Amino acid sequence: xxxxxxxxxxxxxxxxxxxxxxxxxxxxxxxVSALVDTGADVTIAPASLLRTVGAEEIFNGHxxxxxxxxxxxxxxxxxxxxxxxxxxxxxxxxxxxxxDILLGRNVLNKLILLLDGPGxxxxxxxxxxxxx
Numbered sequence: 001x002x003x004x005x006x007x008x009x010x011x012x013x014x015x016x017x018x019x020x021x022x023x024x025x026x027x028x029x030x031x032v033s034a035l036v037d038t039g040a041d042v043t044i045a046p047a048s049l050l051r052t053v054g055a056e057e058i059f060n061g062h063x064x065x066x067x068x069x070x071x072x073x074x075x076x077x078x079x080x081x082x083x084x085x086x087x088x089x090x091x092x093x094x095x096x097x098x099x100d101i102l103l104g105r106n107v108l109n110k111l112i113l114l115l116d117g118p119g120x121x122x123x124x125x126x127x128x129x130x131x132x
Contacts, residue, residue, distance in 0.1 A: 001083060005120040006033065014115050014122040016103065019081035020045060020053055023089065027053040028081075032101060036115070036122060039066070040104035043080075047094030049101075050076045055092070063093055080107060083124050 005012035014036040021028040029049060042063075055076040063073045074094045080087040087110055112125040 002116075002121040002123050005122065006035070007120075012120050016082055016122055016124065018101065018103070020049065020055070020092070020101075021079040021081060021086075022054045023056060023077060023079055025079065029053055034101035034103045036108065036113070037102040037104055038108060040102050041106065042093050042104040043090060043107045044093045044095050044098070044100075044102045044104065045076075046099050046101070047074060047076075047096050050078065050092060050094050053078070057094075058091070082107075082111065085111075085124070 003014075003016055006015045015033045016036060017031045018034045019028050019031055029052070032049075034045075055078045057074050058077045059075050061073055061075055062070050064070045076092050076094050078090055078092055080090045080092075087107060090107060112128060114121075114123040114125055116123070
């Protein structure tokens with residue numbers, strides 16, 4: 001299924017709809033839009049959203065931004081639904097300030113994605129193009 005880029009950014013941004021779930025599956029978000037950020041090492045979500053679903057806080061650490069700043073963060077564990085795939089036990093950094101969900105390479109490297117920039121569409125593929 002194709003997902004349109006988010007046009008609200010100066011340069012349209014690829015997005016995917018996701019659901020964040022508590023590990024035991026008892027609590028979950030509604031379908032929310034997540035930015036596909038191939039430059040991010042890790043996935044980031046609003047800490048308030050992670051706490052709302054009862055995500056387990058597994059450790060505290062530091063996050064270094066590409067501009068060099070470093071700040072303390074809490075890391076949570078969730079199951080992540082993308083289309084009909086469930087990615088279990090995903091570590092997600094809780095963002096105490098921002099409201100965006102960024103899908104980083106710790107999630108993106110588990111998927112086969114097609115980013116169609118000219119068409120402004122994102123697709124999750126279930127096999128590589130050309131594979132039978």
